Amino acid sequence: MTAVTIDKLTVRFGAFTAVDNVSFTVGRGEIFGFLGANGAGKTTTIRVMCGLLVPSGGDVTVAGLNFSGGANAIKEKVGYMSQKFTLYDDLTVEENLMFKASLRRMDRDFTKRRMNELFSFIAFEYPVSTMVRDLPGGVKQQVSLAASLLHGPAIVFLDEPTSGVSPAVRARFWALIRQLSGEGKTVIVTTHYMDEAEQCERIALMRAGKLIALDSPAGMKATAYPEPLLQLSSEAEAGRQAVAALGVNPEVIRMWPHGMRYHAIMRDEDSLASFTRRLPPGVKAVRIKPSLEDVFVRLVEGVDR
Amino acid sequence: MKLIGGFVPFRALAVARKEFMHVMRDPFTIAMAVGVPVILVIVFGFAIDFDFRGIRMAVYDHDDSRLSRQLSEGFSSSGYFTVIDGRSPGAPVTEIEDGTAAAALVINPGFEKKIARGESAPVQVIVDGSDNQKTGVVGGYISGIQKAMTVKLAGAPAYEPIAMRSRFVYNPELNTQWFIVPGLIVIVTGLLSILLTALTVAREWENGSMEMLLSTPVTPLEIIAGKILPYVGLGLLGITFVYVIARMVFSVPFKGSYVVFFAACLLFTTTSLAQGLLISVVTRQQQKAMQASMMSGLLPSMLLSGFIFPIESMPVFFQYLTMILPPRWFMIIIRTLFLKGTPVEGLAVPFFALTLMTVILITVAVRKFKRDVEP
Numbered sequence: 001m002t003a004v005t006i007d008k009l010t011v012r013f014g015a016f017t018a019v020d021n022v023s024f025t026v027g028r029g030e031i032f033g034f035l036g037a038n039g040a041g042k043t044t045t046i047r048v049m050c051g052l053l054v055p056s057g058g059d060v061t062v063a064g065l066n067f068s069g070g071a072n073a074i075k076e077k078v079g080y081m082s083q084k085f086t087l088y089d090d091l092t093v094e095e096n097l098m099f100k101a102s103l104r105r106m107d108r109d110f111t112k113r114r115m116n117e118l119f120s121f122i123a124f125e126y127p128v129s130t131m132v133r134d135l136p137g138g139v140k141q142q143v144s145l146a147a148s149l150l151h152g153p154a155i156v157f158l159d160e161p162t163s164g165v166s167p168a169v170r171a172r173f174w175a176l177i178r179q180l181s182g183e184g185k186t187v188i189v190t191t192h193y194m195d196e197a198e199q200c201e202r203i204a205l206m207r208a209g210k211l212i213a214l215d216s217p218a219g220m221k222a223t224a225y226p227e228p229l230l231q232l233s234s235e236a237e238a239g240r241q242a243v244a245a246l247g248v249n250p251e252v253i254r255m256w257p258h259g260m261r262y263h264a265i266m267r268d269e270d271s272l273a274s275f276t277r278r279l280p281p282g283v284k285a286v287r288i289k290p291s292l293e294d295v296f297v298r299l300v301e302g303v304d305r
Numbered sequence: 306m307k308l309i310g311g312f313v314p315f316r317a318l319a320v321a322r323k324e325f326m327h328v329m330r331d332p333f334t335i336a337m338a339v340g341v342p343v344i345l346v347i348v349f350g351f352a353i354d355f356d357f358r359g360i361r362m363a364v365y366d367h368d369d370s371r372l373s374r375q376l377s378e379g380f381s382s383s384g385y386f387t388v389i390d391g392r393s394p395g396a397p398v399t400e401i402e403d404g405t406a407a408a409a410l411v412i413n414p415g416f417e418k419k420i421a422r423g424e425s426a427p428v429q430v431i432v433d434g435s436d437n438q439k440t441g442v443v444g445g446y447i448s449g450i451q452k453a454m455t456v457k458l459a460g461a462p463a464y465e466p467i468a469m470r471s472r473f474v475y476n477p478e479l480n481t482q483w484f485i486v487p488g489l490i491v492i493v494t495g496l497l498s499i500l501l502t503a504l505t506v507a508r509e510w511e512n513g514s515m516e517m518l519l520s521t522p523v524t525p526l527e528i529i530a531g532k533i534l535p536y537v538g539l540g541l542l543g544i545t546f547v548y549v550i551a552r553m554v555f556s557v558p559f560k561g562s563y564v565v566f567f568a569a570c571l572l573f574t575t576t577s578l579a580q581g582l583l584i585s586v587v588t589r590q591q592q593k594a595m596q597a598s599m600m601s602g603l604l605p606s607m608l609l610s611g612f613i614f615p616i617e618s619m620p621v622f623f624q625y626l627t628m629i630l631p632p633r634w635f636m637i638i639i640r641t642l643f644l645k646g647t648p649v650e651g652l653a654v655p656f657f658a659l660t661l662m663t664v665i666l667i668t669v670a671v672r673k674f675k676r677d678v679e680p
Contacts, residue, residue, distance in 0.1 A: 013680060050520050052678045071676070075522045086517035089332050103521045147517075251537070283393035 001028040002061075003155050003186040004049060009183075011044050016042040020209040021058070026188060026202075027270060031181045033200030035292070037300055042190045042208040043083060046157045049188065050080045063154055076104075079153035081144050083160045083190075089133035093143050096132060097150055106149045111150065117148040121179075122172045138165040140211040143212035144275060151178070158189040162196065174199055194292040203292075207300050217292055224298050225265070225290040227253065228272045232285050233261040239282035246283075250273040255299060263294060312530070313535040316561045320531025328535055338501060338539040342493045342547045346536070349440045350555050351491050355481040358385055360542040365391035367484070370417035372458050376428065379454040380410065387436045391525055396430060407433045408443060420459055475644040481553045488612040488641040490547050491636045492603075493574075494540060497541030497603040498577030499584070501536045503594040506585035506674075516678050529586075529667060540574035541567075551643070561644030569652075572659045573635040577602075579666035580631070586670045606632035634658045 004026040011019040019041040026032045030256045034042040047053040049062055051071030058065055063077040083112055087096045091233045094115070101111040115128070124142045126135060132143065150178040158177075174196060177187050181201075189200065197203055198217050205213040205220070213220055232255075243262050247255035251271035255264040276285050328334050352628060364377045377495040381388040389406060397588040413428040419426040430447055434440045475485045507529075510514040548566075551557045559566075571680060588594040608622060609615065610632035616624055623680035634655035641647045649656075 045676060052516065052519055054679070070348065072522045072524065078520075080517075080520040082513070082516050082520075083512045084516070086513045086515075088323070088327070088514055091326060095323075095326060099319060099323045100517075102322070103316050103523050107317050193365060224679055235640070 002026070003028045003030070003063060004032075005059070005061040005190070006045070006049070007059040007061075008194050009045065009048060009060060010056050011041075011048060011053060012056040019055075022206075022209075022211045023058075024204055024211060024214055028186055029181050029184045030186055031071070031177060031200045032186070033197045033203040034188070035197050035296060035300070036206035037205050039208075040300070041209040042206055043159055044209075045206070046159050046188065046190060050078055050157050051075050051124065052080070059249065062136055077154050079148040079151065079156040081148035081158045081161050082158075083163070085137075085140050085144060085234075086139070087132055087147060087298065088200060090131065092129050092131055093126065093135070094128035096143065097128075097147055100147050101150055114150055114152070118149055118176075122146070123169060132288050135169075138169065141165050142169065142274060145176075150174075152234050153185070153294060155186045155188070158187065160190050160192065170196070173295060194296065205299055206295070213299055215296075220295050221290045221292065224295040228263045228266045228269060229288055229290050229294060230266060230272065230275075230285050231258070231288045232264055232283060235282050236282050237282070241285050242280040244250055246275075246280075249275060254298075259292075263288075263290045263297075265298070310389060312524065312526050313522075317527040317534070317647060319339065320528055321534035324532050325535040328412070328539060331521045334501065335539070337497060338536070338543045339538065339546055342490075342543045343550055345493045346489045346547050346550050346556060347485060348554065348570045350482055350486045350550075353481070353485050355438075355480075355484075356440060357439055357446075357520060357555075358386055359387045360408060360446075361400075361406040361666075362386045362388050363387050363406040363413045365390040365409065367414045368412050368416035368664070372417040372420055373412045375417075375458060376412060376454055377410065379450055383446065383450055385443075385450075401433050402562045406449075409605075423459075431445075483557050483644060484640070486551045486555045486557050488610075488636060490544065491610060491632050491639055492553065492606050493547065493572075494544055494574065494613055495606050495632045496598075496602040497543065498536065498540045498574050499581040499598045500595070501539065502578045502581030503584045503588075503598040504591050505532050505536075506582060507589055508596040510589040511591060513609065519592040519676065519678060525671045525676060527669075529579075529582055529674070530672055532582060533575060536578050537571065537574050540578065541570055544570045544574070557643055559643050561642030562646075562649065565638075565649050565652065566642050569635065569638045571658070572656065573631060573662065576631040576659050576663045576666065579663055579670060583666050583670040586673050586675075589675070604637070607629050610636045612636060628658070629662070631659055633664050634662075 002025050006025070007023050009019055009022045010017065022041070022045060036042050036046065039201060046055060048055050048060055051067070051074045055067070062074045065073050065077070067074070073089070089101065097115050098108070098111060102109075104147075119128075119142070122142050122145060124146070132140060135143065140166060141161060145158070148156060148158070162173055165173065170193075177189065178199070179185055189196075191197055200212065200217065202216050203220060204211055215223060234240045234243050234244065235264070246252065246264070247262075251267055251274060253265040253267055255262050266275060272287070277286055362380055364380075367372050377388055379680060380386040386408070389400070391400065391405065391409065393413075397410065409431040412430070413427065413429075416426045416428070432440055432443050432447070474478055506515075520617050527552065552559060573664045574662060584601065585594050588597055606612065609616075609619075609627045609630055611627070612632070616627050616633065619627070637655045641652060
């Protein structure tokens with residue numbers, strides 16, 4: 001069953017095309033990730049799906065509702081957590097959440113129960129009477145997440161929900177996302193963290209407003225890297241310089257720094273065998289499986305373009 | 306429950322409740338709505354006074370007789386003039402030129418003898434005309450004193466061809482404060498109401514909370530209605546304080562109906578708040594909203610509302626222009642209620658004009674309200 005259908009979506013701001021002819025579907029209960037550099041069009045696409053932006057072209061159907069029926073009907077069914085903190089600093093945590101609940105006419109007692117439930121799940125440890133302006137940035141993200149989920153939406157849009165959040169709380173966020181998915185709720189999320197993207201069932205990779213890849217993390221790695229991938233390293237300084245010089249070797253399609261090491265795409269299995277036999281002393285080569293970061297580097301940053 | 310146009314009252318009330326919490330936590334807003342009007346009305350109520358008193362008059366008494374001294378005393382005892390001796394014989398304008406006097410009185414030799422013979426005794430009065438508003442008022446004082454002194458010094462005429470007797474109704478003593486203070490209520494309330502709401506929508510855009518609001522089913526009309534509601538209460542509270550000041554401090558009479566007064570204040574506050582919201586909706590930036598509020602709120606209401614300059618005396622174009630200014634209509638209502646007490650039927654046109662303007666301003670604000678987050 002489809003939760004979201006995007007068909008030839010185009011969004012233009014004046015002469016600038018932010019989203020260019022993008023099509024995809026998201027299934028009910030799916031965790032769907034958006035990956036891409038800043039300005040790739042992820043947030044714009046999400047805002048269209050939430051009814052916050054009017055598309056310049058194409059069709060958008062969310063929860064079986066089309067924009068022709070008015071964006072308000074869609075807004076009833078979705079929850080949205082913005083990239084930027086959008087709650088009120090001069091209200092308490094509880095007042096902020098109660099306000100959001102009151103816009104949807106939620107029962108006060110139910111809201112309180114739901115709030116406690118969500119806060120307990122994501123380990124929110126501050127009193128709800130705390131003024132939001134007194135909370136650290138990462139903790140504000142917890143409040144924002146709870147606010148977007150308060151009314152139990154069928155489809156949740158989370159735009160970089162974990163930026164500034166501690167690793168422990170990030171893990172809780174993702175546990176909650178998985179639980180929502182288990183309950184049949186659709187979660188569409190953008191992130192810059194590759195380990196988070198790995199937890200998505202499918203990922204849409206965007207570059208300059210275009211959808212350049214759409215697959216599961218495993219499928220995306222296999223498609224993006226049909227060739228062998230090597231990790232090269234050296235303990236010694238001289239060895240590191242030797243590694244850097246290996247990039248010009250004809251058996252290497254492309255090589256790029258990866259922390260203190262290098263990743264290199266080899267032409268084929270024969271090139272890999274011949275290359276590893278002729279390695280300079282002190283240089284270590286390990287064949288690795290590509291990570292999503294490697295996929296991102298190759299497809300989004302276009303290292304071999 | 307949904308009303309026409311998809312307006313859902315509970316959502317508007319939720320916005321109003323949230324806005325009320327913002328107001329209660331912002332001492333600046335409360336001070337602006339309640340404290341500032343009181344201070345401004347007190348300051349301007351005392352500062353703006355068209356009753357000029359103690360005008361310095363240089364007297365050149367070349368007759369130096371009993372009657373000429375009585376004439377001079379007539380000016381000083383009126384309270385409007387402070388008489389000083391002219392010090393430059395033959396050049397009475399000297400005091401006016403150097404600013405030590407605003408008027409000069411020149412009594413020629415033979416003044417007393419001419420009156421005794423029943424002849425006309427010309428007396429020259431020179432007035433500084435550089436401030437024409439003051440000159441007009443001083444001219445009126447001189448004319449009044451001339452009549453009184455003619456009777457006193459020469460006796461009442463046996464026959465007056467036209468016996469004109471003036472009587473001023475509603476403000477018999479032409480007390481400036483009775484005229485100015487009700488007008489100040491209009492100016493101060495109007496300007497502050499515009500300022501109160503001009504920042505609210507712009508603030509939501511600037512701090513990003515508008516994105517959150519727009520991601521919920523709340524509509525522009527619900528947001529606007531919810532934002533106006535708490536400020537109407539605050540505005541009315543401010544007017545109440547100003548009313549008490551007008552009555553207690555300036556002793557301005559109130560002859561109208563309190564119900565009509567309340568309805569008019571409610572209507573005008575709503576109109577001004579709607580004007581502020583429209584500014585906020587269009588500018589979406591607090592700084593621009595503030596500038597636009599001052600421009601559209603202060604200048605037209607000071608100059609074109611009839612507060613100081615009578616609308617009937619303006620060029621025809623400006624007379625028509627004033628019709629689209631809410632303060633012009635509220636000025637009529639307020640001055641009428643304070644000084645005349647005309648029944649409500651007499652105020653039908655101003656009430657209708659304000660209602661029409663409120664509807665137009667809110668409609669335009671809703672239509673101009675950006676429903677998306679497009680940059």
